[in-house]
Amino acid sequence: MTLIIDTQAAAPASHARNRGTRRAVIVLNMLGLCLVGLIALTLSCGQGCLPPAHVLAALTGADAGGADFVVNDLRLPRALMSLVVGLCFGLGGAAFQVMLRNPLASPDIIGISAGAGAAAVFAIVVLSLEGWAVSAVAVSAGLGIATLIWGLSSGRGAAGARLILVGIGVSAMLNSVTSYLLLDAPAWDRAEAMRWLTGSMNGAQLVQVWPVVAALAVFGGLLAVSARDLDLLRLGDDAARALGVRSDATRFRVTLAAVGLVAFATSAAGPVAFVAFLSGPIAARLTRGGRFILPAAGLIGAILVLAGDYAGQFMLPARLPVGVVTGAIGAPFLLLLIVKANRNGGTL
Amino acid sequence: MTMARRLRTKDLSAGYDSRVILKDISLEVPAGRITAIVGGNASGKSTLLRTLARILKPKGGSVLLDDNVIHDMPSNAVARIMGLLPQSPIAPEGITVADLVGRGRHPHHGLFSRWNAADDRAVTDALTATGIAGLAERDLDTLSGGQRQRAWIAMALAQQTDLLLLDEPTTFLDVAHQIDVLDLLVDMNLSRRTTVVMVLHDLNLAVRYADHLIAVAQGGIHCQGTPADVLTEATVKTVFGLDCRIVTDPVSGTSTMVPIGRHKSGSVGQEAQSRK
Numbered sequence: 001m002t003l004i005i006d007t008q009a010a011a012p013a014s015h016a017r018n019r020g021t022r023r024a025v026i027v028l029n030m031l032g033l034c035l036v037g038l039i040a041l042t043l044s045c046g047q048g049c050l051p052p053a054h055v056l057a058a059l060t061g062a063d064a065g066g067a068d069f070v071v072n073d074l075r076l077p078r079a080l081m082s083l084v085v086g087l088c089f090g091l092g093g094a095a096f097q098v099m100l101r102n103p104l105a106s107p108d109i110i111g112i113s114a115g116a117g118a119a120a121v122f123a124i125v126v127l128s129l130e131g132w133a134v135s136a137v138a139v140s141a142g143l144g145i146a147t148l149i150w151g152l153s154s155g156r157g158a159a160g161a162r163l164i165l166v167g168i169g170v171s172a173m174l175n176s177v178t179s180y181l182l183l184d185a186p187a188w189d190r191a192e193a194m195r196w197l198t199g200s201m202n203g204a205q206l207v208q209v210w211p212v213v214a215a216l217a218v219f220g221g222l223l224a225v226s227a228r229d230l231d232l233l234r235l236g237d238d239a240a241r242a243l244g245v246r247s248d249a250t251r252f253r254v255t256l257a258a259v260g261l262v263a264f265a266t267s268a269a270g271p272v273a274f275v276a277f278l279s280g281p282i283a284a285r286l287t288r289g290g291r292f293i294l295p296a297a298g299l300i301g302a303i304l305v306l307a308g309d310y311a312g313q314f315m316l317p318a319r320l321p322v323g324v325v326t327g328a329i330g331a332p333f334l335l336l337l338i339v340k341a342n343r344n345g346g347t348l
Numbered sequence: 349m350t351m352a353r354r355l356r357t358k359d360l361s362a363g364y365d366s367r368v369i370l371k372d373i374s375l376e377v378p379a380g381r382i383t384a385i386v387g388g389n390a391s392g393k394s395t396l397l398r399t400l401a402r403i404l405k406p407k408g409g410s411v412l413l414d415d416n417v418i419h420d421m422p423s424n425a426v427a428r429i430m431g432l433l434p435q436s437p438i439a440p441e442g443i444t445v446a447d448l449v450g451r452g453r454h455p456h457h458g459l460f461s462r463w464n465a466a467d468d469r470a471v472t473d474a475l476t477a478t479g480i481a482g483l484a485e486r487d488l489d490t491l492s493g494g495q496r497q498r499a500w501i502a503m504a505l506a507q508q509t510d511l512l513l514l515d516e517p518t519t520f521l522d523v524a525h526q527i528d529v530l531d532l533l534v535d536m537n538l539s540r541r542t543t544v545v546m547v548l549h550d551l552n553l554a555v556r557y558a559d560h561l562i563a564v565a566q567g568g569i570h571c572q573g574t575p576a577d578v579l580t581e582a583t584v585k586t587v588f589g590l591d592c593r594i595v596t597d598p599v600s601g602t603s604t605m606v607p608i609g610r611h612k613s614g615s616v617g618q619e620a621q622s623r624k
């Protein structure tokens with residue numbers, strides 16, 4: 001038997017497909033470069049700039065004079081924390097938005113982040129827990145809140161809109177719980193309280209970074225193996241199921257993965273405002289929909305946190321935590337989306 | 349070329365939550381032929397099609413595909429045999445035609461398998477068969493209604509299944525595009541022997557294009573058989589609650605239904621009105 005590949009006939013499909021893929025690959029590479037550049041910047045420059053050779057020497061453990069402490073103890077943990085937390089928020093946020101077909105359905109708007117944050121504060125202030133235990137409480141709370149919101153908003157018709165409204169209500173409630181718990185913790189300074197209210201990278205240490213890295217590996221991996229099915233759910237449940245997707249199992253896996261990512265990140269750095277919410281729509285715009293929204297959203301999340309934290313420390317008149325900066329960027333965008341959604345009902 | 353598949357139901361009941369919409373359905377879809385499901389609004393046509401397609405779990409009885417209970421089969425295995433174009437699929441923002449049609453290849457892939465030459469061929473064949481190869485790179489939102497419907501059908505064709513189920517594939521299309529889509533389905537049926545099951549709301553087009561007709565009414569199948577057998581004035585009265593005349597369609601030579609209303613229906617219409 002001879003195998004004849006008719007290249008003429010295969011042209012339109014593969015050509016069109018390759019063009020879309022090429023664009024996405026270019027976008028991902030640009031985002032990656034941007035991210036590397038930002039990390040280099042945050043490692044080299046703070047109040048003053050170190051020459052690249054000193055930074056490299058410090059990172060590789062060679063004698064770097066005074067640079068060792070600044071780079072390895074101050075800037076590196078902060079940069080790594082920003083990187084992994086941003087990846088988690090970007091991935092988790094976009095996963096929710098794609099799954100629920102609505103940019104407003106991101107975990108920081110529908111109360112998942114607020115739940116994880118309130119639980120983390122509760123675990124620290126009331127239960128005196130630390131490290132992994134705090135993350136575990138935060139993840140459980142995140143899953144609990146997700147179940148609660150699903151339950152409260154289930155029923156026929158307009159499920160998306162109801163879910164978001166219920167989520168916003170739950171979110172507001174949980175934020176007041178966090179504020180209340182913080183009032184009750186007089187030993188804390190303002191900076192520490194700010195972490196739990198808007199998210200902050202202040203005082204980040206390497207030991208706090210590793211749990212988030214582990215979460216990224218586990219839940220990010222779960223999300224990666226569910227990505228194709230998630231992409232098909234965008235065609236609607238019936239179409240996805242007709243293509244062999246187990247829609248409920250997929251939604252369960254994606255919810256678990258996204259809540260895990262967001263809750264671990266929140267328990268390490270606080271609910272960094274609007275990063276989860278902003279990353280997906282920006283990624284969708286850059287990759288024009290497509291199959292590459294999730295990785296692009298992860299990279300954008302990391303860029304937002306790194307850039308926001310850097311700007312908050314060194315580029316504004318006052319030193320501000322990263323959440324204040326990203327919040328200031330996110331709020332107008334939220335307004336814009338709500339106005340637009342009223343007009344034509346946004347999708348992702 | 350496709351394999352002949354046996355799709356039938358045994359005492360099937362279908363519905364949602366606690367509500368049973370259809371009871372005790374027994375039917376067999378003729379292999380290699382075109383079957384049309386007709387019935388009034390909200391009579392349960394989509395419910396029947398979705399249950400046949402393994403999307404809705406039966407409330408009782410079973411759907412059998414080649415003598416296997418379809419709800420016990422793995423979803424991926426079913427998706428390689430049977431495709432479905434739902435009544436209102438969602439077009440993700442910014443998706444291109446080639447991308448959409450490529451989604452139809454999903455059931456032929458495992459978790460780690462990559463896009464291959466067979467996928468390219470299937471997509472190209474589907475685009476060519478539906479006459480939209482030239483639109484492969486266009487965004488779906490920029491197409492006309494007829495072109496968009498062809499793209500969705502192409503996605504189902506790229507799935508390369510022996511059975512193809514379609515829920516109202518001609519809604520929202522003007523009459524020329526309706527004929528166009530139905531002709532396309534007949535082409536598929538003739539060239540690949542694909543078994544087609546479709547819900548159609550236009551009774552006359554169903555009669556003209558289908559080999560087998562299933563009329564759904566009052567929570568069950570009112571009657572089924574060849575279009576000539578099913579299309580009677582009595583059936584139309586029960587299924588649609590409409591008075592009509594059955595005449596011969598001068599173009600196709602099949603029967604066709606001419607509705608009788610209260611107005612504009614000549615003397616028969618006045619008769620109908622005076623009887624009320």
Ligand SMILES: Nc1ncnc2c1ncn2[C@@H]1O[C@H](COP(=O)(O)OP(=O)(O)O)[C@@H](O)[C@H]1O
Nearest residue numbers: 156364369387388389390391392393394395396
């Ligand atoms: N997802 C659903 N949940 C609950 N009831 C539904 C659902 N979809 C349809 N129904 C109800 O089932 C009945 C039959 O609907 P359907 O099968 O869509 O009718 P048709 O396709 O013949 O117009 C209707 O009364 C409708 O309200």
Ligand SMILES: [Mg+2]
Nearest residue numbers: 393394395435
């Ligand atoms: Mg219907």
